[in-house]
Amino acid sequence: MSEYRGRFAPSPTGPLHIGSLFTAVASYLHARQQNGKWLVRIEDIDPPREVPGASDDILRTLERFGLYWDESVIYQSQRHQYYLEAIEQLRQQHKLFWCRCSRKELESFAAYPGYCHRYNADRPDSAIRIRTDQHIIHFSDLLQGPDHWSLAEHGGDFVIRRRDGLFAYQLAVCVDDHAQHINTIVRGIDLYDSTCKQIYLQQRLNYHTPIYAHLPVLVNRTGQKLSKQTFARPVNDLEPRNCLLWVLKALGLTPDSSMDLADMLPWATQQFDIHALYGQKQHIAPDFSE
Numbered sequence: 001m002s003e004y005r006g007r008f009a010p011s012p013t014g015p016l017h018i019g020s021l022f023t024a025v026a027s028y029l030h031a032r033q034q035n036g037k038w039l040v041r042i043e044d045i046d047p048p049r050e051v052p053g054a055s056d057d058i059l060r061t062l063e064r065f066g067l068y069w070d071e072s073v074i075y076q077s078q079r080h081q082y083y084l085e086a087i088e089q090l091r092q093q094h095k096l097f098w099c100r101c102s103r104k105e106l107e108s109f110a111a112y113p114g115y116c117h118r119y120n121a122d123r124p125d126s127a128i129r130i131r132t133d134q135h136i137i138h139f140s141d142l143l144q145g146p147d148h149w150s151l152a153e154h155g156g157d158f159v160i161r162r163r164d165g166l167f168a169y170q171l172a173v174c175v176d177d178h179a180q181h182i183n184t185i186v187r188g189i190d191l192y193d194s195t196c197k198q199i200y201l202q203q204r205l206n207y208h209t210p211i212y213a214h215l216p217v218l219v220n221r222t223g224q225k226l227s228k229q230t231f232a233r234p235v236n237d238l239e240p241r242n243c244l245l246w247v248l249k250a251l252g253l254t255p256d257s258s259m260d261l262a263d264m265l266p267w268a269t270q271q272f273d274i275h276a277l278y279g280q281k282q283h284i285a286p287d288f289s290e
Contacts, residue, residue: 004036006184008062008069009173011043012054015234016061018243018285019188019218019226025247026215027186028067028265029272039180040069044077045172061236065244066265074180076172083167086175086205087160090130095204098126100163111156128161130201137196142213143278144189149196158197170197178207186274189214189281190225216280218250226285250283252276 008024031038042055090096099116132151140146160171192214202209218226226232235243241261248255253271
């Protein structure tokens with residue numbers, strides 16, 4: 001493989017919580033072990049959900065924990081032209097259609113029923129969907145093993161640009177991973193279901209498919225994924241050394257509890273084995289993050 005290039009790509013919907021820090025540390029350590037590059041991308045393509053100042057707060061938090069990135073941070077809000085170019089490339093393949101179906105109309109279907117397939121040219125007040133037909137995606141995840149998905153059985157034709165004009169996550173992430181030459185993606189298993197859609201777009205756009213490693217998701221003691229919606233505490237509210245100690249232990253490491261914060265990541269880079277997380281789906285976080 002060419003030079004390892006990984007990334008951490010948070011959305012600025014609030015401050016970093018321990019679930020996000022867990023992912024950031026794992027992706028950082030894996031990149032550093034390979035003497036590779038670790039990049040940060042801010043996925044700010046959904047303004048209604050974003051919190052003012054959150055992007056800067058996330059970056060400062062990463063620095064506070066010693067998670068320094070190797071190249072300039074890119075912001076998806078500044079990359080709309082590239083997403084439009086990708087849409088045009090897909091349009092020329094006759095793979096797109098313009099859809100006005102509401103969520104209520106589709107809620108009883110496991111996959112898109114094809115109501116708007118005939119609208120294969122621009123029309124106002126429409127989302128843009130890509131046809132998936134009976135395409136089956138085969139891939140092997142570094143932590144979850146080999147798998148295959150029928151797109152027709154997992155939602156079918158999916159949105160790449162929303163009805164409100166905002167670009168969909170699936171499209172933007174593929175375009176930007178390609179632009180940044182990302183070849184290894186370490187992220188939470190909560191995004192596992194997105195993988196087949198992203199690989200499908202990569203194939204249609206003639207992009208290289210990265211190696212994927214889906215980490216166990218952190219949950220609270222009731223089994224809920226740690227998130228802003230479940231009131232996960234921001235890591236800025238926590239004592240950083242104890243917080244990072246817990247993250248390293250959750251990643252299967254045994255750091256000395258007396259270790260200084262500045263020494264933890266260099267030590268962990270030498271010790272981390274991502275394969276120790278093979279097959280894991282979730283990990284219970286301590287009370288301080290609930």
